[in-house]
Amino acid sequence: MTSPRTGPGATPGHSGKRGDRVAVATSTKANVQANGEAAKAVRPRNEKVAYLFLSPWIFGLVVFSLGPILVSLYLSFTNYNLLQPPKWIGLENYVHMFTQSQLFATSLVDTLEYILISVPIKMVVALAIALLLSLEVKGIGVYRTVYYVPSLIGTSVAVAYLWQQMFGPDGLINKGLALVGIHGPNWLAEPRTALFTLAMLQAWQFGSAMMIFVAGLKQIPESLYEAAIVDGAGRLYRFFRITIPMLSPVIFFNLIMSIINGFTQFTQGYIVTDGGPLNATLFFALYLYEEAFNFQNMGYASALAWFLLVLVGVLTFLVFRFGSRYVYYES
Amino acid sequence: MTGTIRTRRGMVLAHAVLVIIGFFLIYPVLWMVFGSFKPTNEIFSSASFWPKHWTFANYPQGWNAIPGLPFGTFILHSLLVSCLVSVGTVISSAVIAFGFARFTFRGKSILFGIMMITMMLPTQVTLIPQYAMFHYLGWINTYYPLIVPAFFGSPFFIFLIVQFIRGLPKELDEAAKIDGCNAFTLFVRVILPLIVPALITTAIFSFIWCWDDFFSQLIYLNSAQKFTVPLGLESLANAVAQEEWGPLFAMSTVSLIPLFLIFFFLQKYVVRGIATTGLRG
Numbered sequence: 001m002t003s004p005r006t007g008p009g010a011t012p013g014h015s016g017k018r019g020d021r022v023a024v025a026t027s028t029k030a031n032v033q034a035n036g037e038a039a040k041a042v043r044p045r046n047e048k049v050a051y052l053f054l055s056p057w058i059f060g061l062v063v064f065s066l067g068p069i070l071v072s073l074y075l076s077f078t079n080y081n082l083l084q085p086p087k088w089i090g091l092e093n094y095v096h097m098f099t100q101s102q103l104f105a106t107s108l109v110d111t112l113e114y115i116l117i118s119v120p121i122k123m124v125v126a127l128a129i130a131l132l133l134s135l136e137v138k139g140i141g142v143y144r145t146v147y148y149v150p151s152l153i154g155t156s157v158a159v160a161y162l163w164q165q166m167f168g169p170d171g172l173i174n175k176g177l178a179l180v181g182i183h184g185p186n187w188l189a190e191p192r193t194a195l196f197t198l199a200m201l202q203a204w205q206f207g208s209a210m211m212i213f214v215a216g217l218k219q220i221p222e223s224l225y226e227a228a229i230v231d232g233a234g235r236l237y238r239f240f241r242i243t244i245p246m247l248s249p250v251i252f253f254n255l256i257m258s259i260i261n262g263f264t265q266f267t268q269g270y271i272v273t274d275g276g277p278l279n280a281t282l283f284f285a286l287y288l289y290e291e292a293f294n295f296q297n298m299g300y301a302s303a304l305a306w307f308l309l310v311l312v313g314v315l316t317f318l319v320f321r322f323g324s325r326y327v328y329y330e331s
Numbered sequence: 332m333t334g335t336i337r338t339r340r341g342m343v344l345a346h347a348v349l350v351i352i353g354f355f356l357i358y359p360v361l362w363m364v365f366g367s368f369k370p371t372n373e374i375f376s377s378a379s380f381w382p383k384h385w386t387f388a389n390y391p392q393g394w395n396a397i398p399g400l401p402f403g404t405f406i407l408h409s410l411l412v413s414c415l416v417s418v419g420t421v422i423s424s425a426v427i428a429f430g431f432a433r434f435t436f437r438g439k440s441i442l443f444g445i446m447m448i449t450m451m452l453p454t455q456v457t458l459i460p461q462y463a464m465f466h467y468l469g470w471i472n473t474y475y476p477l478i479v480p481a482f483f484g485s486p487f488f489i490f491l492i493v494q495f496i497r498g499l500p501k502e503l504d505e506a507a508k509i510d511g512c513n514a515f516t517l518f519v520r521v522i523l524p525l526i527v528p529a530l531i532t533t534a535i536f537s538f539i540w541c542w543d544d545f546f547s548q549l550i551y552l553n554s555a556q557k558f559t560v561p562l563g564l565e566s567l568a569n570a571v572a573q574e575e576w577g578p579l580f581a582m583s584t585v586s587l588i589p590l591f592l593i594f595f596f597l598q599k600y601v602v603r604g605i606a607t608t609g610l611r612g
Contacts, residue, residue, distance in 0.1 A: 046434060049514045053430025054442070056423045060483025065449050068460035075459060080464060129352070137345045145598060146353045149360060152594055155559040156543045158583035161568055162363045165374070165576050172362055175378035204356070211605040264453045267545045271565070285546075288455050292462075293550060302459050309456045316451060 012131070025274030035119070076303035081296040093303035104304070106279050107287035113195055114283065115262035123251070126206040130213035131243075144211070153313035159201070164188065167197045188273055191280030198268050198281055202248060209254045216250035236252035260312050284308065362453075367580040374576050386577075390585075393578030396570050397563070400555060402582050405563030410589075412477050412559060413541040419481035420488055420537040421530050427484040428492035429518050450486040454546070462550065476551045479539065488533040488589065491604065495529035496522060532604035535597055539590055560586045 051058075076093055078086035097104050126266035129147060133140050154160050166172040174184035187193045220243065228238050244251075266285040269275055275282040275290075288308070292301035333524040361380040367389050369382040377383070392403045431443055462509040499522070507521045552558060555566060564579070564586060571578055594601060 044489075046514075047436040050430050050434030050439075053426055053434070053514075053518075056482065057427040057430075057446070057484040057489065058442075060423075060480065061445070061449065063464075064461065064480050064483065064525075065452065065457055066455035068464070071460035071463075072456065072458075087475040091357065110479075131348060132345060134525060135345055137342060139346075143349050143353060144602070145595075146357055148601075149357060149594075152539070152569045152590055153360070153587050155545075156587065156590075157545050158363070158586045159359075161579055161583060162359055166362070172359070172374045172378060175375075179378060204359075207603055211602065215605075219474055223471070260451060260453065264455060270545075270549075285453075285455055287441060289546075289550075292459055298459050298463070305456045305459060312451065312453060 006177045009260050026220045072302040072305050075299050076306050078297040078299045078302075080302070082298055083296075086299060086304065089299070096300065097303055097307065102280065103287060107284045110195065110280060110282055111265075111284040112262060114199050114202070114265070114281075115259055117196060118199035119255065119258045119262065121199070121203040122206045122209060123254060124211035125203065126254070127247075127251075129206070129222045130210050130217060131209075133214055144214070147210060148207035151205040154201065154205035155267060157267060157271055159266055163197070163201050163268070164272045187276055191278050194273050194277055194280050198265075198272060201268055201272070202262070202265070209258065212250060212254055215246070216247050220246045258318055259315060263308060263312060339604075363580050364584050367577065367584045369577065371575055371577040374580070375574075389577035389581035393567060393571075393582040396567050396578055396582075397555070400558075400563075402563060402567070402585065404556075405558050405560045406585070408474075408558065409542060409560040412474050413538045415446055415474075415478045415539040416481040416541040417534045419478065420485050421534050423482050423484040424488040424492055424533055425523065425526065425530060426518075427488045428496060429522055431489065432493045432496035433517075434514075439480060446486050448487060450490065458550075465551070471551060472553050473551075474557070477541070477547055481541075485537065488537065492526060492529045494579070494603060495526050528600060528603070531597065532600040535593055536604055537602055539593065589612060 019246055034169040040315045077088060077090060079089050079092075080086035133143060169186045169189075172189075173187065185193050187197045198201075224242050224246070225238060228242060233241070264285050265283050266289065269281045269283040269286045270289075271280040275286050284304075286305045288301050291304065363379045365382055366374050368387065370384055370386050370388075381429050382447065396402075403435060431439070431446075461476070462471075465471060468475075470476050503521055503525075504517060507517045512520065542560070545565075548559050548562055549565075553563060558566065564582060567582055568579055
């Protein structure tokens, strides 16, 4: 992630590295000459030992990741319900997905809206609190603990029910609003507010992103700020010209992870709103689950899974690519 | 840093802001925990988290809400699954990480790259073939689909431990080899004792994630006798009347106790895990 872009500017570093490698190669040669056959014999055995240590992972990769990914590609071209063998139907699942299924489009829009609302709020809050925590106030540990609690428990079923109660017609939120004279809506019964409610649940869990920001802030050399102060730079200037650029790799990391995370949200939509009202919270992962396990459309669900795979892949690639222009990498 | 606070007033202001935000942030949790000690009608009549009339009736009511299946059964099942997942993840990830961190072999950078990519892989992508596979193995409605994959390493934790091992001086390996260690004794006697902090972080996170995981438990477990805590809570919510929040809050609080205990007692390992790899909690 933090590797510098290769380009004309990177050439000197490159040739330097090559020089190192040459040096290593010659010294290896010298070793071989000195130790004779023994050194030669060690390497291939060493390689076998390495693969021995990696073997559980390689097995798991084939059986639980790569294999299933390829199988689901095959299944996406079939009609499959788990009980009968899959039947080849060509592109039908994809045609249905892109041209006929209203729910597919709905789930995609819901998920994107959810991400567009929750991710920016989460990022801004996480960064703001991380900056506050970096002010060297006493008792930072206590604050960090408290602020992390929502992330610790936020994905649990317990919190999903808690949210359902809080945003119910007579729930905590409306009781609180009543104290200041506002008559709150029935949050979970209106399509707009229901999606917003779940986005808030996601944004509430900013603790992990905050901790990553805190760690990132610590990496910024103090000398940069000292130099800027000597030059008469104000707080705002220092924030936008030093903190933000130096922190940009971390910001992009958090951003990508949050977006991918958004596409895999399941529990909240399932427990709090059950996809409703009027499919307003039918998140992509929930839609996929319903097609696969409520309607046994495993072939179609595999097509959805492949759509998700491509989408997440492209997104990750795009954000890195597009982002790299603004992201400052220290090389 | 953007700066330190020099004035006393600035310090008080910073604390005030942090305390107020923290209070609002944590209020829902207080609301649930103390709400479990309120009669249900009080949960709906007041916005204050502090109970006016303390009651402990919600706990036995929630514990025994599902006939024949006290909530303790679900807790035992969750503990069993989460502990085994945690143990499997620690052992396998440590072994694999050692392979990546301390050997040079052909295709290493490609394999490591593949591992980093699988870290980003959404579970939904492999879901259906995995489900079909476990179906053919006869593993549906058993704990195997939840536990067995953990014994083949988890990319996040492999990465975490690789980073940790890379921080150990290579001279250690050389010295151990001179003393007659081979790769296995080097791993067990020298490396393992030194990476204990990373292993604790791994154990904690794999436990928490498994404890919180609703999705795979929902699809793989379908008889109530096998249910874990998340599924037990869902059954409880369906079993009690629509507006009976007291017992549900009580059992929700119980379900979060292990997480709070782990977090408050082993906090430094949690913080390290998030800071070094960006693990999501």
